Amino acid sequence: MNHAEQRSLAVLDAKMTATTRKRPKVPSAIFMLGPAFVAAIAYVDPGNVAANLTSGAKYGYLLVWVLVAANIMAMLIQYQSAKLGVVTGKSLPELLGERFGTAGRRAYWLQAELVAMATDLAEVVGGAIALNLLFHVPLPVAGLIVGLVSMAMLMVQNRRGQRTFESLIIFLLAIITIGFLAGLVLSPPDPAGVAGGLLPRFDGSDSVLLAASMLGATVMPHAIYLHSALARDRHTTARDTPELLHATVKATRWDVVAALLLAGAVNIGMLLLAASTLGGVEGTDSIEGAHAAIVATLGPVIGVVFAVGLLASGLASTSVGCYAGATIMGGLLKIKLPLLTRRVVSLIPALALLTFGVDATWALVISQVVLSFGIPFALIPLLRLTSNKALMGIHRDGVPLRIAALVSVALVVALNAVLLYLTLTGS
Template sequence: MSRPEPVLSPTPKSAWRFASDAQADTNSLPGAFASVQVPGAGASWLRRFLAFVGPGYMVSVGYMDPGNWATDLQGGAQFGYTLLTVILLSNFMAIILQSLAARLGIATGRDLAQACRDHFPPAVNIVLWLACELAIIACDLAEVIGTAVALHLLFDIPLLAGAIISALDAFLALYLMNRGFRYLEAFVIGLLATVALCFAVEVVAAQPPVAAILKGFLPSTEIMTNSQMLYIAIGIIGATVMPHNLYLHSSIVQTRAFERTSSGRREAIRWATWDSTIALMLALFINAAILIVAAAAFHTSGHQDIAEIEDAYRLLSPLLGLGVASTLFAVALLAAGTNSTVTGTLAGQIIMEGFLRLTIPHWARRLLTRGLAIIPVVAVTALYGNRGVGELLLLSQVVLSMQLPFAVIPLLMFVTDRGKMGEFVISRRMTVLAWAVAIIILLLNGKLLFDAIA
């Protein structure tokens, strides 16, 4: 029995004015576009929702990659549970921004990179593209370091060799993409479940005080007055709200073969928003768990100076009294680093094709970005040893935070413009909330730059 073709009626011109007719015919991720079937209207709501489950978890990978570990570990070890409120705030920002990215992709049929190319002049697009590439390299840098450190901890492989081995994951990502988008999503979700399970065991073993955790989720003025705490807080936001994830999400939600009609798009937006919200709550649990374990194990035991993943691995089992704790920590780190390579590959492809209409083989794209990330790891390791890698990892998250406005502001410009979004333009209340998130990000980045210059 042949598979029914999805309904792909074009977006009304009244609702989308970025692209010419020729441009509008170019689908994002053409090899996977509308490749995942959606049950018909007679199916149960659960079956229809499950058909949309997947993109949110792929996006959530970027919110719990190895870059988060450095900031969360350092924040918990130095300041206890205080920065839990920053993790909560950044996760709230992520839920809002990712829902808007999904809305843009579903409502218009254009990913964020394509929308920027259609709307802005070439000079602006070049700047935005370069900012995106820098963000991807910074994210890839965290993945290289995380994978190399995990291989070193589990198998005693030197960091330099581990960094080089990490380049081979380009072929893993390529293999999964060739199998089909659902295989890719299943692989990602499986590794996410592994990370969540590992840290669930760690939290139970740490036995943190519930009252202190609840207090940590409340806002504290100390974060803004303590420059070191603010630096780590901005690093947490940079590691949590990932700029390239906005480009990624606006594209991969289009892999679903929903009806390209007004009602079909509205339903797809609803299910995609639920998918990403639930997935990002999992990211909130994992990020909070990392900080909670660090606070319970290190902050209260006189190890506030813990800043390296390797040091945390070495001390976890003795301090928690659980022999397998360190191994679980390293396994989760390896799973997180491996998972992040998949989304990094897709995001790089989407951004390059969207901004430049330049298509290169996936393996070449992956090896190029991974090579650019390996170079600073090799240089820092050679010059400063293993200790310098931790500082490089934290710096990469600050770089990511500095790139956020280049993705957030264009996204908000588009989803608040009725002339471009038509009936799917966001409400006035959501507009105020979204711009408030953008302003907070800009202010935090400005404070970081001021402190750095001073």
């Protein structure tokens, strides 16, 4: 080979190397999973426990259909949120902050912050109840312990990064799954009852209130805001090439389906356990009473496993909720409040509630109703943004997805309107 040929080969090799550098290798889909499992923690928090156990104990299998419909909606919504973050490189709060004026941003932040506070209250209270059940720790002290442990978890996120935080959350999610589904092995549900519960219907205003709380606990506004940021931060190179972006959006879809199927199974399993075990038992309108009934019916081992699952739920969800609150504030107000500072401030309402002896389970259910009213404020802007061709390009929502999203929004608004009417009229 002469000198000219060698030089030509060197030039060709340089061009091929440059092309390779410009087109990063698409990673395996399994290594792109994770953000949805963090967001899914919001769907198995202590508020879910209170709403689902109360529903199953009081109405049996009547409201199974609510959880099934809500979980399908959750898959759709969380996929849209994650896709928005991946495609635009911005979170939902950031995009809304760019579109609102100063007054609009502040007003929108206020309602989102109230939702985040209601979420955090439910999560700290739930973790405190679990510590009380396991170790008889007084509720105010237990709430403080939950807050301190969640601070430690947030420090992991700050110092070790999102991937390590995701691994920690997934580990806790596994404990939650075992804790809440173990009882079904000893007390399986009635197949006919489950089938009947798939027929949409109510039984008075109390069942509508519970349905709204279950919906608020399953389709979580703060998880909608957070997931876009989680996906954005995890997939920072997704927009380097069209091929990589397409692969990332596809992997995100599978991430959401896997995470929400698991969360949905836990939610439905809790209701089925209550329906098969707690129906007609006195005192099951509280988590403590439900736990006592589970111990009496299924034994102390299942009772301990359930309480450990509740503790894992409280610790994981309050950390994720604090993360979501920081995302909301940062995107809408451009204020980067340190996570640990926010953890201290947001802990105060929950500790006050526990100190003054407000019924913990009642507070959990009501907090989920507050979340339910916050859902449209997150859903409607998300739907508008993911349907925007100028913003999303070829990844804009297709017609079937837009129709499904519109139906979801309509169902949420209608359920909340019925709830408000029945509450005001005392029906």
